[in-house]
Amino acid sequence: MSPLAPLLRILLLLGLVCSVLAGADFYKVLGVKRSATDAEIKKSYRKLSKKYHPDKNPDEAAKAKFLEVGHAYEALSDPESRKIYDRFGEEGLKQQQGQGGGFHDPFDVFRNAFGGGNQQRRGQNMIAEMEVDLESIYKGDTMTFSIAHKAICESCDGTGARSEKDIVDCPVCEGRGIRLVRHQLGPGIFQQVQMHCDVCGGRGRKIKHVCSECKGHRIVQTTSELILHIDRGMPEGAEVLFEGEADESPDLPAGDVIVRVRSRRKEGGFVRKESNLYWQETLTVAEALLGFKRTVMGLDGHEIVLSRSGVTQPGFVQTVKGEGLPVYHESGHGDLFVEYSVVLPSTISSSARSSLQSVFNYHPDETTKHTEL
Numbered sequence: 001m002s003p004l005a006p007l008l009r010i011l012l013l014l015g016l017v018c019s020v021l022a023g024a025d026f027y028k029v030l031g032v033k034r035s036a037t038d039a040e041i042k043k044s045y046r047k048l049s050k051k052y053h054p055d056k057n058p059d060e061a062a063k064a065k066f067l068e069v070g071h072a073y074e075a076l077s078d079p080e081s082r083k084i085y086d087r088f089g090e091e092g093l094k095q096q097q098g099q100g101g102g103f104h105d106p107f108d109v110f111r112n113a114f115g116g117g118n119q120q121r122r123g124q125n126m127i128a129e130m131e132v133d134l135e136s137i138y139k140g141d142t143m144t145f146s147i148a149h150k151a152i153c154e155s156c157d158g159t160g161a162r163s164e165k166d167i168v169d170c171p172v173c174e175g176r177g178i179r180l181v182r183h184q185l186g187p188g189i190f191q192q193v194q195m196h197c198d199v200c201g202g203r204g205r206k207i208k209h210v211c212s213e214c215k216g217h218r219i220v221q222t223t224s225e226l227i228l229h230i231d232r233g234m235p236e237g238a239e240v241l242f243e244g245e246a247d248e249s250p251d252l253p254a255g256d257v258i259v260r261v262r263s264r265r266k267e268g269g270f271v272r273k274e275s276n277l278y279w280q281e282t283l284t285v286a287e288a289l290l291g292f293k294r295t296v297m298g299l300d301g302h303e304i305v306l307s308r309s310g311v312t313q314p315g316f317v318q319t320v321k322g323e324g325l326p327v328y329h330e331s332g333h334g335d336l337f338v339e340y341s342v343v344l345p346s347t348i349s350s351s352a353r354s355s356l357q358s359v360f361n362y363h364p365d366e367t368t369k370h371t372e373l
């Protein structure tokens with residue numbers, strides 16, 4: 001065996017470790033060729049980042065994928081860093097970023113790819129009211145819901161054209177979006193006025209063949225599934241924000257979807273008052289007079305024992321400490337208020353009647369007779 005063999009093995013091993021550390025190929029991550037145009041990279045990122053966004057996909061693998069496509073897009077969307085990546089790989093980028101501060105928040109990257117985070121104007125927000133069961137607010141819950149909204153046409157990437165070749169400079173304004181119009185003010189006196197080109201709407205471009213998917217409208221109607229997380233004890237009317245999930249437009253960053261969460265009222269069920277709960281319990285006369293022990297099923301299925309030994313008046317409210325809703329973002333629970341009512345039997349037997357008369361020492365038959373006399 002050559003004395004160099006162990007060294008060679010170590011070097012081989014090092015090589016293996018390095019190639020693992022070098023990370024994924026950013027082009028592969030985005031599913032584009034190394035020769036892809038900026039538009040192709042952006043289009044692919046938009047598609048993938050929406051697919052894996054935590055608002056739509058709860059599992060951890062999707063989240064990792066979201067971060068991964070964010071990194072890849074950030075590296076390849078900037079011409080400078082793409083050049084460095086192409087020549088020196090991810091290591092080269094890291095060295096460059098060592099001076100400039102590393103990757104950005106992948107959620108900022110996401111916002112910027114959908115219209116630019118610095119723009120002041122944004123699309124309108126959409127507000128949705130959502131009623132959920134009190135059980136969900138008690139235990140916390142995750143639910144999927146869908147919203148209909150407008151999306152940038154993926155087929156043409158919001159250009160409205162069948163292909164890039166179908167986008168041509170406007171023949172009237174020659175791509176400038178404006179026209180110069182000469183007005184004659186008097187003999188030999190002209191004034192030049194700049195006007196918005198009305199042929200291309202000031203865009204400077206005309207489309208020869210429109211995209212068959214969106215018919216040139218640049219947007220399509222679509223439905224998105226979003227995931228709503230309900231925190232334990234979430235207050236009534238709490239607003240959950242889904243950033244950039246409202247109508248998309250090629251010209252403006254999309255507004256947000258805001259979901260207002262309220263609890264659904266169920267007849268005969270618990271009623272919420274902040275972190276406290278109300279419950280109505282009906283007793284028999286015997287229970288009201290002699291005491292009772294009953295159980296009520298709590299919102300998570302556990303048994304709440306209601307018991308009293310003495311007389312319970314109709315309308316009496318008993319406080320059961322700590323049996324309310326969880327206190328939002330804190331430990332502990334609110335209280336449960338139980339309001340009692342008493343139901344009388346519709347008839348009683350004559351023997352029960354005479355027993356009651358002697359117990360209460362009350363004889364209405366005689367009283368009535370006396371009054372009649």
Ligand SMILES: [Zn+2]
Pocket residue numbers: 170171172173174175176177178197198199200201202203204205
């Ligand atoms: Zn024009």
Ligand SMILES: [Zn+2]
Pocket residue numbers: 153154155156157158159160161211212213214215216218219
């Ligand atoms: Zn289209």
